[in-house]
Amino acid sequence: MRAVIVEDLALLREGIVALLRENGIDVVAQAEDGPGLERIVAGHKPDLAIVDVRLPPTFTDEGLRAAIEARRRHPGLGVLVLSQYVEPVYTTELLASGEAGVGYLLKERVGEVRAFIDAVQRVAAGGTALDREVVAELLRARQAGDGAADGAIGSLTPREREVLELMAEGRSNAAVARALVVSGGAVEKHVRNIFAKLDLPASDDDHRRVLAVLAYLRDG
């Protein structure tokens, strides 16, 4: 897999590059600011771009804007945004900006090496990787939109809610089963119940299920 990275702090950029290379991911180019993303993506046609939200020259949401623009211009490009904070508005904008693989993770997740590499590979393969904090915020917003706890999400059992959260992070059924240490069949059953309670169309495809869940949460 070929990846590029845009991060202005050399300390983090070099660390992430080393981490990715150790895990067999080829980092083909690096940049330090928003315009740099477009330059290296156009020049190297990578599978994945990893982008920090806050970049020069404005040090606001420059990286997010550049990431959204890159998703629009390069439909096959997976984009993984790293940030030091969760802002549901930004996640929603990012999710809505394209069809290819996309992710939004808090920066400290790079320390959970296996999960981080999983997320990187998932996004490069066209899947989704959302930070659990992002999912919690989306759930909170959706529940607020439903009005108190008697909405559809309020009707989920604690286990179903756990499964929903893991799915919303972008995990496949098999990965959910691994994370919860239950059988694949048990997860299947929970997923069917969740989709029935939230009134979502059933699907056998992991990725489409994730998208359905995210669309449901985003509309909150």
Next chain:
Amino acid sequence: MHDPATSVPQPSADSPPSASWLDLQIAFTLLLAILMAVIWVASGFGYFWPAWVWMGLSVPIALHVLVLRTRARAPGAERRLRLQAELSTGVAALLFVIWALAGMGPLWPFWSWLGLALAYAAHAIVVHRDWLPARAREQALVERVDVLTRTRSGALDVQAAELRRIERDLHDGAQARLVALSMHLGRAEQRVADQPEIAELLRQAREDAGAAIAELRDLARGIAPPILADRGLTAAIEALARRSAIGVTIDADPDRRPLPVVETAAYFVVAEALTNVAKHAGGAAARVRVTLDGDETLVLEIADEGPGGADPEGSGLRGLRSRVEALDGTLGITSPPGGGTTIRAELPCGR
């Protein structure tokens, strides 16, 4: 010939106000004066009547000089005061001359002099009332308030700038280093996967680093949420509304961004007010209005249709008030029992 500076307080003859015209006028007047003296001599001396004519002749010259002197001064209260002084002196001198020529009986011009002096004194007091002790104190206070307003607003700007700098430093400094630390710990953890005890210690260390990062994140968010700095007040309030447990409608469209210090205060006022609504208004929806009144005042209104009866001295509302008052703003609360609650904050945003 009498002193040409004497004058009477009446409209001057329409003499062109220039020095050469004045010279001409003086020469002509001297000629007339000499002519009078010659006539007096030719008519066999007798009562010295030319003195009266000379006095009359001196008046237009004095007026001419007065006009020239007055025009040379800057307009204003001080010029009017000087004009009065010179006119009064002239009138006083004229009266003295008349008294002297009329045979120096009882000093009757004294009363006119007294009147002129009193009028001048009254005028002078009005013009220089700043020199009076009470007035001077008042003036000093006005100036002090000006200075304090300016320095306080400066201090708040500096404080806001400092807070944003600290937030930046946290982001690029401590937070980034902790992220790097947890990344290195993660990589080390991977390499000692076959030594579970060491791996577990490293995992714990990484979790501690993660907790520290989360604490710094909360701290930075308390200074100002990122979306406020990135996108401004309206976007930040919309984000608040999306996260709120109650329905919130927003009517906000200031066409320019207030100073960061005002923006941050406004954000926290709305955040705190919405929290109060969620807590006390029994699930009632809230309405937020943000308007810029004449580019000088940012007006925030947060209204709900809950049960009302909010205690203006409650800790939440007191906190809001002190935040607003620190910026020289005002906070009003209307909360009749059964009639909903409206919080209105006005924040000056000009300098």
